Amino acid sequence: MARMTVRTAAQALGVSPDTLEEYLERTGKMEAIRQGKRVFIPAHEVKALLEEKKRKQAARPEKGAACAPEPDRRGMISIAAAHYEAVLEELGRLRYQTQLLEFYRTEAEEKNALLLEKEHRIGQLEAELACLKKPWWRRLLRR
Numbered sequence: 001m002a003r004m005t006v007r008t009a010a011q012a013l014g015v016s017p018d019t020l021e022e023y024l025e026r027t028g029k030m031e032a033i034r035q036g037k038r039v040f041i042p043a044h045e046v047k048a049l050l051e052e053k054k055r056k057q058a059a060r061p062e063k064g065a066a067c068a069p070e071p072d073r074r075g076m077i078s079i080a081a082a083h084y085e086a087v088l089e090e091l092g093r094l095r096y097q098t099q100l101l102e103f104y105r106t107e108a109e110e111k112n113a114l115l116l117e118k119e120h121r122i123g124q125l126e127a128e129l130a131c132l133k134k135p136w137w138r139r140l141l142r143r
Contacts (some may be wrong), residue, residue, distance in 0.1 A: 002043035009046045013053070030090025034103050082113060 010020040024032050030049065033040040131139065
């Protein structure tokens with residue numbers, strides 16, 4: 001699977017890396033792959049976003065072109081649409097936070113395992129040190 005750094009993806013999309021990171025956090029529409037402190041984005045998702053951007057630009061009428069008046073959108077439909085967008089944004093934020101929590105949980109488990117190994121090694125070294133503190137004749141006679 002081809003992947004891109006946030007900086008490379010931002011350049012391809014024509015936005016700043018900060019804008020792209022904010023978009024990832026806010027919407028969660030693109031998958032972010034974390035490896036340590038680095039963040040990667042699958043290339044196919046960047047390509048899909050570019051195509052969507054081109055479609056929107058093609059559908060947008062030129063300035064000065066006559067266009068039909070926009071229908072009145074007052075009432076339940078616009079409220080529901082606004083609510084839908086708010087829910088989508090919150091879902092994106094929650095997915096991003098879930099990814100972060102999973103990353104931190106994994107990292108904490110790895111650190112816990114290392115800590116247990118170190119504590120075990122400390123116990124071994126303390127036992128060895130106690131043995132070495134005995135006089136030579138007790139060590140020889142194993143008393």
